Amino acid sequence: MKLKIISIMFLFVMTFYSQNKNQKTYCNPIDINYRYNWEQINENISYRSGADPVIVNHKGEYFLFVTISGGYWHSKDLLNWKYIEPTKWPFEDMCAPAALSVHDTLFLFQSTFQQRPILYSTEPEKGELNFYNRWLPQLPKDVGPWDPAIFYDEDTNRWFMYWGSSNVYPIYGCELDHSKKLTYKGKYKSLIKLHPEKHGWERFGPNHTSNIKPFIEGAWMTKFNGKYYLQYAAPGTEYNVYANGTYIGKDPLGPFEYAPNNPISYKPGGFLTGTGHGNTFQDNFGNYWNTGTPWIAINWNFERRIAMFPAFFDKDDLLYANTRFGDFPHYLPTRKIQNKDELFTGWMLLSYKKPVEASSVLDTFKISNLTDENPRSFWVAKENKKGEWLKIDLQNEYEIKAIQIHFVDYKSNLFDNDTSKVYTQYKFYVSKDGNDWINVVDLSNVKQDRPNGYFELEKPIVARYVKYENIYMPTPNLAISDIRVFGNGFGEIPLTPKNLKVFRQKDKRNATITWSKENNVVGYNVLWGIAKDKLYQTYQWFGDKEPKIELRALTIGQDYYFAIESFNENGVSKLSDVIHIK
Structure with a gap:
């Protein structure tokens, strides 16, 4: 695919996006050069x-x-x-x-x-x-x-x-x-x-x-x-x-x-x-x-x-x-924080289950694995060579703020951490129309091992498409489990889920949680805790699944309180009313 780069923007990106010195956020897992384990x-x-x-x-x-x-x-x-x-x-x-x-x-x-x-x-x-x-x-x-x-x-x-x-x-x-x-x-x-x-x-x-x-x-x-x-x-x-x-x-x-x-x-x-x-x-x-x-x-x-x-x-x-x-991306604090959620950026997941194209696919590996939010499913290219690419269609224009990638050591043969060969080089581009591309991450001249690279963009860019381009991978295969795109949309946030019900089973360590599905939802957060103002636990659940969770983490003899919220590419709903169960 021919890439048409806007020259002024390209120079801007090369200066900042190879290593954004103004980055203020992090995203789990921590972005370090995880070592090969002998x-x-x-x-x-x-x-x-x-x-x-x-x-x-x-x-x-x-x-x-x-x-x-x-x-x-x-x-x-x-x-x-x-x-x-x-x-x-x-x-x-x-x-x-x-x-x-x-x-x-x-x-x-x-x-x-x-x-x-x-x-x-x-x-x-x-x-x-x-x-x-x-x-x-x-x-x-x-x-x-x-x-x-x-x-x-x-x-x-x-x-x-x-x-x-x-x-x-x-x-x-x-x-x-x-x-x-x-x-x-x-x-x-x-x-x-x-x-x-x-x-x-x-x-x-x-x-x-x-x-x-x-x-x-x-x-x-x-x-x-x-x-x-x-x-x-x-x-x-x-x-x-x-x-x-x-x-x-x-x-x-x-x-x-x-x-x-x-x-x-x-x-x-x-x-x-x-x-x-x-x-x-x-x-x-x-x-x-x-x-x-x-x-x-x-x-x-x-x-x-x-x-x-x-x-x-x-x-x-x-x-x-x-x-x-x-x-999801969080800010690193610059002062003593006052409440538990203030470090959350509000940047939402834009890539969940979005369609992907690839330059090649090995055997029966699915391209759709790249956006399924499952680190144990992955895509493999036919060859580990420079120029292999992936293109995600976010299906709408969004304000893109960060990108995260997760590589897989599929059939790897590496048992040492020789820095002369163990490093990753790749690029990311974004586009409004899938033809004119802006380079937003460029590691082509950086010899660092970034198997779980997280990149906050210097400035948000409105785009619909995200493209990955391979430069160098040390492993025999080029394999990626997920490319995760974060930012915000311009539409409506979802409604608060209705009909939250929590049934504590005969075995009091377990509870069955159900709710009514909402439209335009990427996922839900079920929050619970030991008091109405202590909803410290979260179970994230994607919206394409049945709206039902069996929670098996409770303590016998302890009362609990539950609430639920929904989220999509545009933001997070208001929290539901809190339910008390004995």
């Missing part, structure tokens, strides 16, 4: 992945540690992340690492069932790591510490470690002796365990439908207003319902009480599902964030990505993360 090399399975994130605010800058990544990432703004490969790893790569910043020192520790050292750095941005101690004492077989977290209580000058990853053992905790280089002080304690017979969200499987014994893991501790929030992940990373919960205590080692609004971070619907196993941190403005591990699972069941969601403590000191529109 863990499955003996299985001949190749895939990029990132899991079990810990983001640490260290001296006003941010450091991201991720499972088996050969290093870590550094950012000054939570948007632009630079990968750092340490000058030396003193042992094999880290799985589910613990990280903590205290004063001028960053501490780092790996998951292990053996004796391992705690590391430290005063200049982590330079990749310099040193031994803080040589090893912690050996714990009994199978106890750990796996999935560790280190916590420093500044008010009392005490140190602690929490850990556990098992469907047999609980989350453990132990005080650490700082005078002895953070070795264990006293005996470790059993702190919390799962109770899936009471807490519906702790049940295993897709939508909590499996009888397999669930896993508790990913401990993290946060102190707020004199209370200690021991966080954990459940029921397993492989499904859409992976989530974070918390217990609250008055002492770092308990006793702890189950938070009534659990899970505190939960995202079972939408494009990116699963929020479990992360951490809670504060940014430079005092805002809280909760990180987690969304589930991808194309080449391997444990193929994952990294997400972060704004988190809050409400007037009753309940901790929660806001996952409403959690995979």
